[in-house]
Amino acid sequence: MARFLLDVSPVREIPAFRRLWAGSTLSMLGSQFTVIAISLEVFELTHSTFAVGLVGVFALVPLIVAGLYGGSIGDAHDRRLAGLWTTVGLFAMTVALAAHAWLDVRSVGVLYAIVSLHSFAQGLGQPVRGAIVPRLVPARQLPAANALFQLTMGSCLMVGPLLGAFTVAGLGFAWAYTLDALSFAVSLWAMYKLPPLPPEPGDGEVTRPGLRSVVEGFRFLATRPNLRMTFLLDMAAMVFAMPRVLFPVLGASVLGGDQLTVGLLTASLAAGSVIAGVFSGTFIRINHHGQACAAAVAGWAVCIMAFGAVVLLTSRGAGADTAWPLALACATLVAAGVMDSVSMLFRTTILQAATPDALRSRLQGIFIVVVAGGPRLGDAVLGAGGQLLGPGWAALGGAAVCLVLVLLLVRVFPGFLRYDARDPQP
Incomplete structure (x- = not known):
C-alpha cells in the first residue's frame, strides 16, 4: 500500500x-x-x-x-x-x-x-x-x-x-x-x-x-518544444475548461444553495488536489512524463465535460431536487482536481528537470505569467460563453475545445509523448 x-x-x-x-x-x-x-x-x-x-x-x-x-x-x-x-x-x-x-x-x-x-x-x-x-x-x-x-x-x-x-x-x-x-x-x-x-x-x-535577460528566457523557450508543450497544454486547460467563473450562477439558479453551493464546488477542485497528493505514489514513479502530462490534461477536459453534462441535465429538470445533481457535479470536479494536480506535477517536474540551471528562474517566471494569466483569461472566455449559451453548454463546449486542442498538440509535437524523465530533453 x-x-x-x-x-x-x-x-x-x-x-x-x-x-x-x-x-x-x-x-x-x-x-x-x-x-x-x-x-x-x-x-x-x-x-x-x-x-x-x-x-x-x-x-x-x-x-x-x-x-x-x-x-x-x-x-x-x-x-x-x-x-x-x-x-x-x-x-x-x-x-x-x-x-x-x-x-x-x-x-x-x-x-x-x-x-x-x-x-x-x-x-x-x-x-x-x-x-x-x-x-x-x-x-x-x-x-x-x-x-x-x-x-x-x-x-x-x-x-x-x-x-x-x-x-x-x-x-x-x-x-x-x-x-x-x-x-x-x-x-x-x-x-x-x-x-x-x-x-x-x-x-x-x-x-x-533586466529586459535582455527576460528576452533570452523567451528565446530559449521558443526553441525547446517539450518545455513549450507544458505551457501550451496548461493554456488549453485553463483558458477553455476552467469553470470556476460559472460557479456563482450555478449556485444561484441551477444547482441550488447559493453561497454554500459555490463553496462546495470550489472546495471540490481543491479536494481533488489533496487526494492526488495523498495517493501520489501511484504515479510519481512514471518515467514517461510527457505521456502522463498529456493524458492528465485530457482527463481534466473529460471531467469538465461531465460536469457540464450534469449541469445541462439539471437545467432541463428545473424545480426538481438538486441534491443528487449537486453531488454528481462535485464528484466530477473532485476528479477534475485530481487530473489538474497530476498534470501540474508533471509539468512542473519537466520544467525543472529539462531547463538548464542558468535559465530555471526565468522559465519559472514565464510559468507564473501563464499560471496567473491563464485562469483569468479563462474566466473571460467561459463567462462570455455562459452568458451566451448558458453555464452547462459553456462548460461542456469549452472542455470539448480543450480536448481537441490536446489531441492536436500531441499530433503536432509527437516528441513530447517520448519525453523520458531518465533523459530529460527540453
Whole structure:
C-alpha cells in the first residue's frame, strides 16, 4: 500500500528541503487568511462587489511584471539571497496589513496599495523558489517533492479560506493579518537557513537582470518544444475548461444553495488536489512524463465535460431536487482536481528537470505569467460563453475545445509523448 501513498523521502532525507517545504506550507495557509480578510474588508468598506473584484486586478498586474523580472534576478544572483530578500518584502507587506488593521486605517486605497506591493514581492520571489527546489532535491526525487507541494497547496486552498473566515468573524481583521505575518516569519527563517545557491559554474555567461535577460528566457523557450508543450497544454486547460467563473450562477439558479453551493464546488477542485497528493505514489514513479502530462490534461477536459453534462441535465429538470445533481457535479470536479494536480506535477517536474540551471528562474517566471494569466483569461472566455449559451453548454463546449486542442498538440509535437524523465530533453 505504501507504494500508492505520498512519498515523504525528500522531507525525511533533505533538511534544507524540509525547512523550505514547512515554511512554504505555513505561509500558503497564512496567505489564505489574508485573501479572505481583504475581500471581506473591502466589501465591508464599500458594499461593492466591483471593488472586491478590483483586488484581483491590483494583484495580477504586479505579479506578472515582477514574475518576469524576478526570474532574471534569480538566474543572475545567489538564489538564497534573492529568495531571502523577496521573503523579507512579503513579510513587510503582511506586517503592513496587520498594522493598518490594528491602527483602524479604514481606507480601500491603502488596501489596494498594499495588495499591489505584496503581489509585486510575490512575483519576484516565486520564480526563485521554483528554481531552488531542483538545487536541493535530486532529479529522481523531484516528482515526490512537487507532489508534497501540491498536497499542501490543495489542503491550504481547501481549509484556509474557511479558517480565515472564522478568524475574521471571531477575532477581527487584525488577527487574520497578524496570523499571516507570523506564518511568513517561519518562511523567512526557512529561507535564511538554506545553503548558498550561487549560479552554477559552466552554465555560460551570467546575464544581468533586466529586459535582455527576460528576452533570452523567451528565446530559449521558443526553441525547446517539450518545455513549450507544458505551457501550451496548461493554456488549453485553463483558458477553455476552467469553470470556476460559472460557479456563482450555478449556485444561484441551477444547482441550488447559493453561497454554500459555490463553496462546495470550489472546495471540490481543491479536494481533488489533496487526494492526488495523498495517493501520489501511484504515479510519481512514471518515467514517461510527457505521456502522463498529456493524458492528465485530457482527463481534466473529460471531467469538465461531465460536469457540464450534469449541469445541462439539471437545467432541463428545473424545480426538481438538486441534491443528487449537486453531488454528481462535485464528484466530477473532485476528479477534475485530481487530473489538474497530476498534470501540474508533471509539468512542473519537466520544467525543472529539462531547463538548464542558468535559465530555471526565468522559465519559472514565464510559468507564473501563464499560471496567473491563464485562469483569468479563462474566466473571460467561459463567462462570455455562459452568458451566451448558458453555464452547462459553456462548460461542456469549452472542455470539448480543450480536448481537441490536446489531441492536436500531441499530433503536432509527437516528441513530447517520448519525453523520458531518465533523459530529460527540453
